[in-house]
Amino acid sequence: MVKKMKPDLSVRIGKLVFKNPVMVASGTFGYAEEFKDFIDLKKLGAIVTKTITLKPRPGNVPPRTCETPSGMLNSIGLENPGIDKFIKEKLLPLGKLHVPIIVSIAAEDSPQEFDILVTKLDKADAVYAIELNISCPNLLKDKLISQDAQDTFALVSRVRKLTQKCLITKLSPNVTSISDIALAAQNAGSDAVALINTLGGMCIDVNKRTPKLGPWAGGLSGPAIRPVAIKMVWETYRKIRIPIIGMGGIIDTESALEFFLAGSRLISVGTANFINPQASVEILAGLMQYMIDNKISSLSGITGRLKTCKD
């Protein structure tokens, strides 16, 4: 009898071990309660929360979403209850889910807000890791922290001193060279980088001659941006050594595998959660099957295993 092989899906970021590499992306999964009717949340590798800011934010003026060819624009504007209410009301139920909880945070006005946010989260046991969202396009700023390698380095090195918890830096694709920014995050002590956040975009209602989104522009996500994301992951993979959490238009097992082959150690399902709330667990099952079918015993057998002309 042939012994049935069960692939090892576990993966490490810094000192942390994740039982599998399938996460759900910030802003696409609420605080998880909206998904408990659809999937067994315990199956997920990790849940990344909706981004939290220091003060409560009402979010941007509607309309906040707009469908585009194979994608969507959003400008939610980080609507959230603020860190104190989040810790008081949302973190406890999240902690009871028995899934690693990664809390996404952002600063509104000054990068110093990250210091306070990190210090508060550092004390919370339910927080498995912290994601520094320095790449949200919907705060209507002229420049994002992640659009400058020096700013990224300065921010990450400062908050690195404030916590032992795992730090993930989420990067914007709206840059000349994302791998340079990833390198800056690595050199500053980030345990991993997550890429890509949404691409800046805009849609116009030609009859009204107005933008289709309330705040005129937003971030593009969904399958439309996947080729851009794959290329950025591959470029970055060749330049850094810390793990990459790959995302951008992952909708099924095949698209998730593209990200692994391009160099992602973990992947994050985002917009697909809106279309199919079960996408994440279906991808996890598909990944397991792919590894069994191809006799791959662990994720190192696919991560970055892209064959190129030079090989």
Add this chain to the structure above:
Amino acid sequence: METTRLQARIISNKRLTGNYWNLEFSSSQIARYARPGQFVNIRVNQGTDPLLRRPISIHAVKGSKIKLIYEVVGKGTLALSERKPQETLDLIGPLGKGFNYQLPVKPQPGQNIFIAGGMGVAPLVYLAEKLNKPLVLIGARTKKQILCADEFRSLGCTLQLATDDGSLGFTGKVTDLLENILTSTIDYRLSTIYACGPHPMLRAVSLIALKHNINAQVSLEGHMACGTGACLGCVVETISGYKRVCKDGPVFSSRELIW
């Protein structure tokens, strides 16, 4: 589990009139849990364009059969109109907070006023089955766009119609009809208004209800991405901040909304 994602069999999908279509599918799960004012979120095809599901309100529940009425307005609803009987429909439902109503202890015809604009009739027929013989006001641009009049009649409802071009019933806005009724008779002072239709109509209904000190429940449309409350995309401004049309609504008390 009340809300689920499921594959339902299409029973029929036919043109009603003009761009309006009628789709029937089978789902005992949704039939069991659905309430008037709730909706289902449909993946119109398996591709990625259109990417997002289309939210459509539940029009009727008969046994395990669910009926929807939708208007073909873009590529999503066009793709839906191309779906054939016996095919399976990937849908999530029932979703949202429906109309808030109490079953009348003693039938009192006219206790409730329904007001619908165009497609807005769809969820109100379902509600009319639960409430006793409401007064129903339906408005549309023209006679051909007055939908479901016979369905309301067969439920014993009193009907008043309004068309912009005067091709049927009162010439003018259905909200003018509402204003006339409330001004001329005192019988409706204790009524509740249930409204569904285009946003400007709902805004007018809300103002009239406020003026006559009558409660109104309005069912809104929203640009939804997820339909389940996760994305915060379809929010509407209320007296207590932004609320989600998909999860906190689509039915709201008109006094709660900032128009």
